[in-house]
Amino acid sequence: MAADSGTGAERLAALADERVDHRFKGLPPDADGLTVGELAAQRRNLFSGGFTTPVLALSAERLDHNLRLMETYSVRHGLTFAPHGKTSMAPQLFQRQIEHGAWGITLAVPHQVRVARAFGVQRVFLANEVVDAAALKWVSSQLDADPGFRFVCYVDSVRGVELMDSALRGAVRPVDVVVELAAGEGARTGVRTEAECAAVADAVAGVDTLRLVGVAGYEGEVPDADSERVRGWLRRLVALAVDFDKDGRFDGLEEIVVSAGGSAWFDAVADVFAGIPELSLPVLKLLRSGAYVSHDDGHYRKITPFNRVPEEGALQPAFRLWAQVVSRPSAEQAFTNAGKRDAAYDLDLPEVQVVRSDAGSDERSADGIAVTGLSDQHAWIRTDEGVELQVGDWMGMGLSHPCTSFDKWELIPVVEQDGTVVDYIRTYF
Numbered sequence: 533m534a535a536d537s538g539t540g541a542e543r544l545a546a547l548a549d550e551r552v553d554h555r556f557k558g559l560p561p562d563a564d565g566l567t568v569g570e571l572a573a574q575r576r577n578l579f580s581g582g583f584t585t586p587v588l589a590l591s592a593e594r595l596d597h598n599l600r601l602m603e604t605y606s607v608r609h610g611l612t613f614a615p616h617g618k619t620s621m622a623p624q625l626f627q628r629q630i631e632h633g634a635w636g637i638t639l640a641v642p643h644q645v646r647v648a649r650a651f652g653v654q655r656v657f658l659a660n661e662v663v664d665a666a667a668l669k670w671v672s673s674q675l676d677a678d679p680g681f682r683f684v685c686y687v688d689s690v691r692g693v694e695l696m697d698s699a700l701r702g703a704v705r706p707v708d709v710v711v712e713l714a715a716g717e718g719a720r721t722g723v724r725t726e727a728e729c730a731a732v733a734d735a736v737a738g739v740d741t742l743r744l745v746g747v748a749g750y751e752g753e754v755p756d757a758d759s760e761r762v763r764g765w766l767r768r769l770v771a772l773a774v775d776f777d778k779d780g781r782f783d784g785l786e787e788i789v790v791s792a793g794g795s796a797w798f799d800a801v802a803d804v805f806a807g808i809p810e811l812s813l814p815v816l817k818l819l820r821s822g823a824y825v826s827h828d829d830g831h832y833r834k835i836t837p838f839n840r841v842p843e844e845g846a847l848q849p850a851f852r853l854w855a856q857v858v859s860r861p862s863a864e865q866a867f868t869n870a871g872k873r874d875a876a877y878d879l880d881l882p883e884v885q886v887v888r889s890d891a892g893s894d895e896r897s898a899d900g901i902a903v904t905g906l907s908d909q910h911a912w913i914r915t916d917e918g919v920e921l922q923v924g925d926w927m928g929m930g931l932s933h934p935c936t937s938f939d940k941w942e943l944i945p946v947v948e949q950d951g952t953v954v955d956y957i958r959t960y961f
Contacts, residue, residue, distance in 0.1 A: 540652015544627060547958050548572070556943040557874070558587030568943070568956050577951045578854070579891040585926065586855040586870035588937070589947040590826065592954055594850035601845045602824050603632040608844075609802040614638045614657045614791075616822025620938045622959045623651035625825055636682065638820040642667035647960045649674060649681075657791065658685035659750065659820060661692045661712070661721065665699035672703040684745060684789060686712040688722050693735040693742065700741035709736060710746040710789055711776075713769050715753035722749055729772055733781055744781055746789030746816070747773045751797050762797045766804035777811045791818035799837035799844075823934045826850040830880035830932020849930055851937055853882060855911065857925045866913040868927055872906045874940055880932035882911065888926040895928070903929070 538546065548569030552559055560582030563571050576582065578589055606613040615629050617637040626637050626648060636655025639645050642664060645656050662668055662685050674681055687693055687709045700707060711729050714722030723729045729747075736744045749769055751762045773790045782788050788811055793801045798821045805817045823832050827847040838846050855870035875882045881903045886895040900916030911929075915921055931937045938944075939961040946955040 540650070543651050544623060547624065550958070552943075557941060558583055558585070558945070559943065560584070568958075572953070572955055575952050575954060578945060578947050578953055579888065579926070579951050581953065583945070583953075586853060586868075586874045587945065588851065588853050588874070588941045589945050589953075590957060591848075591850045591852070592946045592948045594848040595826065595946065597848050598824050598827055598850065599628055599632045601847060602821070603634075605798075605802075605844060606633065606819060609806065611793075611802060611805065611817050611819040613819050613821075614655070615825065616640075616659070616794075616820050617648060618644055619822035619935050620825055620957075620959065621647060621961050622938065622944075622957045623647065623653075624955075624957050626651065626653055629825065635816075635818065638822065642670070645671065645683075654678075654680055655682040656684070657818065657820065658683070659748070661686045661688050663692050663695040663699075665695070668696060668699040668707070671707065672700055672705070675705040675707070676703065682708070684708045684710060686710060686721070686748060687732055687736060687742070688712040688714075690732055690735045693732060693739065697739040697741045703741055706741055706743040708743050708745045708789075710748040710791065711736075711744070711772070713747060713749040713765075713772055715749060715751060715765055716755045718755055719753040720750070726768075726772055726775070730776075730779075733776060737781065743785075744776075745785055745787075746782075746791065747776065748789065748791035748818075750794060751792050751801065752794035757797070759800060762800045763804055766792060766800060770804060770808050773815075774809060774811065777813075782811075782813060785813055787814045787816045788812075789816045789818055791816075791820060793819035793821050795821045795823040795832055796835040797837060799841055826934045826937070828932050828934055828937070829883050829885070829930025832932070832934070851931045851934070852885070853929045853931055855927050855929065857913070857921060857923050857927060858910075860921065860923050863917065864915055866901075866915060866921055868911040868913060869909065870911055870929070871909040873908055875906065875911070875929065876931050876933045876936040876940070877906050878933055878936050881906065882929035882931055884913070884927055885930050886928040887921065888928070889922075890924065891926060898927070901927075 552563045612635045614636045618640045638657045712722040829849045855868035858869045859867040884898040884901045900919040905912040944957040945953045
C-alpha cells in the first residue's frame, strides 16, 4: 500500500491486505505470509490458535460498549465530540468513533494529523500550538486542496501567531485557531490571563493567514484539581468566549468553538457548557476525551467521571495483556515474559486478574498474585502462601493508561468473550 495513494476509505480497506510477519508481536508464527484479512477470517482462538506470549488483546464487546456509551453521553448533554486520537493512533478506531457520532478527531502533533488525513479524517482539532513551518505549509496544502477539510488548532502566544503567519503567507485558506486559556499558574501550555488572551486575539486579527474561531483549554491541568476548581476554570473559559463575542471577534463566522474535556472531568465540562449563554452565533461545544475507547484497569478506572455519576453508565476496561510464567524461583516469587516493552507502567503497574494452567484451560482467579515491578522483558510477580502457579501458566493482566498501552503494539487482536479473534487493530505511533 503506497503511503500517498488511494482515498481514506481505500487505505482503511487496504489494512486488511498487509502481510503478517515478524514486525507484529504475539501473532502466530504459522500465519507469516497471510494477509491480516486472511488471518482474521480464520477466526483463530487467542489461546489455542498459535498466538505467542506476550500478546495484547482488545475485548470486542467492551470496545463496542465504550464507543456506544460516549456517543450516548455526548448526545444527552448536547456536546459535540472530537475524541483525542493520540490515545490509540489507530485509524480503524478513528473510523469507528466517527461512525458513533464523533464530529472529528483531536490530535496533538502534526505527524498524527498526517496519519488521520491519510485515512480520510475530514475534521481535525489539534490541541497544541503549531509553529513548525514545514508542518504548517503541509496543513495549508491540505486545506487548499480539499475544501471539505476542517482544521482547528491552538494559539497561545503573540510570538506563535507571528511564526504561523510567516509560514502560511500565500495560503488560499486561513488556518482556524482558538486561543488556549491556561488552566492556571504553573499549569501546562496556554495564555495565563484574560488580558494576554485578548492580546493574542488581536495578533490573530492582524494577519490574513489565521482566523479566530473560538477558545479552548484543558481542565485536566488545573492545579490541585477538584470539582470546584475545575468548574471555576471552565467558567473562566466560557466568560472568555462571551467577552470575545461581545467585542465582535467572531464576526463573519458560522459558529463559535468552545472546547475542553479530558477523561477525568468531562462531567464538569458538560455541566458548565450547558450554561453557556446565547451568543451571536451557534456554539460548537467540543468535548475531546480520548481514553474512554479502551478505558483501563488502573488510573482511569479511578478517576472516570462515571464514578461520580453512575446513573449515566460505566466504561469497561477493554485491554488484557497475556503473558506466561517463565520462572518460579521460590514459593513467593515468579516471573513472566512481559515487561516494560509490552505493558504500560508510567501510571500504575499491571494488575493480575486471571490465570490459565495452559492455553486450553479455563480461567481461574488470580487472588494472591501481584506485579511488584517490571524489567524490560519480565514482570516481577509476588505470590501469597499457597497460591497455585507454575512455569508455563498463562497470566491475564489489566493495564493502566491506554495511551502508553496502544503505543507498544502495532497490530492488536480484537477478541470476543470466548477467545475468538475477529479483527486486528493497526496503530501508527
